[in-house]
Amino acid sequence: MANQQRGFCYTPHVAFSATLEHGGAYGPFNTDKTLVFNKLITNIGDAYSNATGIFVAPVAGIYYFTFFYHAGGKSKSRLILCKDGESIVMSSDHSTSTDGADNGGNAAVLQLKEGDQVYVHMAKDTHVWAAETQTSFSGFLISPM
Known part of the structure; x- marks a missing residue:
């Protein structure tokens, strides 16, 4: 349900976009890693933390999330959109000796409860390109519940 304020209903505004800016090739690491998309483009409602890489739902509702990545083709890439550890x-992309670069992404519509956490996870022994705004994570509230 939309919240009540001063006698009328309003829909909270929640939307963010952030890019991964860590100076170029990022990874591979020997453990799984939550990606911290540290350069904010927008963060309406302040639900995304560019210090932790985690979006925390400020209200229950239906949300849309998307991520895109760029990576060199000689190493593996594997990014996973997670909700509360799930x-x-x-x-993903497998490494090849003849592939110069790869791009990928995915998206999902999720029903979240207030406090649910959404983030992008990078599998161990994989990498992405973390410069020039080519790897990004975005989300927004479609409808509160």
Whole structure:
């Protein structure tokens, strides 16, 4: 349900976009890693933390999330959109010696409760490109519940 304020209903505004800016090739790491998309483009409602990489739902509702990545083709890439530790959707690419670069992404519509956490996870021994705004994570509230 929409919240009540001063006698009328309003829909909270929640939307964010952030990019991964860590100076170029990022990974591979020897452990799984939550990606911290540290360069904010927008963060309406302040639900995304560019210090932790985690979106925390400020209200229950239906949300849309998407992520995109760029990576060199000589190493593996595997990103997973997670909700409270559960894998939702992923995008991956295998390494090849003839592939110069790869791009991938995925998206999902999720029903969240207030406080649910959504983030992008990078599998161990994989990498992405973390410069020039080519790897991003975005989400927004479609409808409160």
